[in-house]
Amino acid sequence: MTTVLEILDKGTAYLEKRGIAEARRNMQMLVAHQLDCTRMDLYLRFDEPIPEEQLEPLRTALKKRGEGVPVQHLMGTVFFRAHEFKTDARALIPRPETEELAEWLAKNVSLGAEAEVLDMGCGSGVLGLSLATDFPTAKVTLADVSADALTLARENAAFTGLEDVEFVESDLFTGLAGRSFDLIVANLPYVPDGERSTVAIEVRHDPELALYSGKDGLDLIRRFIPEALSHLKPNGWLALEIGHDQSAAVEALMTRAGLRDVLTLNDLSGIPRFPIARAPEA
Known part of the structure; x- marks a missing residue:
């Protein structure tokens, strides 16, 4: 045997x-x-x-x-910040780098008891649900254009026992008119279309909708950043995850949109991975 x-x-x-x-x-x-x-x-x-x-x-x-x-x-499952979540082909497999972003936000962002948090392009929901655990008094909303991804995110909310979370099917902010948030996080598609044939074979099992975004990978982020500012409360936080060579372009987009305190945090490999900014004061 x-x-x-x-x-x-x-x-x-x-x-x-x-x-x-x-x-x-x-x-x-x-x-x-x-x-x-x-x-x-x-x-x-x-x-x-x-x-x-x-x-x-x-x-x-x-x-x-x-x-x-x-x-x-x-x-069928993956661990993200010590919590177990379901994962399958309906959404992007959670990456270790995203855990680093969640850790930084939990340690460095202070939110009030009535704060509102948005995970835009939530996919399987691991980032937004982790933040719901970190900020238990906040109202957390998970939004995605993919109905399949939102179904998986709902399953993960039930799987982890997080019941007081809102789910919205939305193409960026189209389903969130009139809403504003103290913290918006987003891990949007950022892979250039030209890299479709060169990505790892495992990555090809992720939904293309969650991966590719135009010639330089920034088409959706270009739409997202100005819209995000109009949905941030005064002094609200915006945090993204991006590709390894996109930080300068994304910082410029943030500055041009009117965000302040723009900086990009490195991941543990030293790659500028997480642009962070804040909305203007009231």
Whole structure:
């Protein structure tokens, strides 16, 4: 009978031959998910045999991973800031960089008890729902143009027990007329159209609607920033996640729109990733 260590070794070799990055880690995640344990638990179970009824679905998942299906889709869940969320092809897979933005906002933004927060282009909802946990007295709204993404976000709200959250299907602010917010966050599409053939095979499983935005990747952000200012309360915060070479252009858009205190925060890799700005004072 195949042991945990044997399937880890064989599966890792299989994924490496197919060019899957971090093959060992991916295999550990698949095995731990199948055995309903943590990756650390596997080290204590190396010699444990795996029953055939558990090996068969593991082999199926391994084959799909070798074909480029994201490991997060195969497991059906992802951890984001220590919370578990559902993830699938209806929305962008949450990225570690987005966790960094959420952490910064939780530590550096102060909101009043009646504050209103908007997650624009919420996708699976992980960012907005995390902020709902960080700011429990705030009214949090999640908006997206994709009905499928909003359905997943609603499922995640129920999955995490967050009931007092509003969901709005909206093309940017078209469904939010007359509304204003103390904090607007957005992880909008920012990949240039010309990079469709060069993105990683895993990324191609994300919805194109959540990825691509014109020749330089900034078409939607150009629309969004001026509109966002008109929906910010005085001194309100605006925070975005953008591509690795877009900070100068986005800062210029923010300044031109009339936002103040514009700066771009680096991610942990040193890439200017998160433009932050504030609305003018009253």
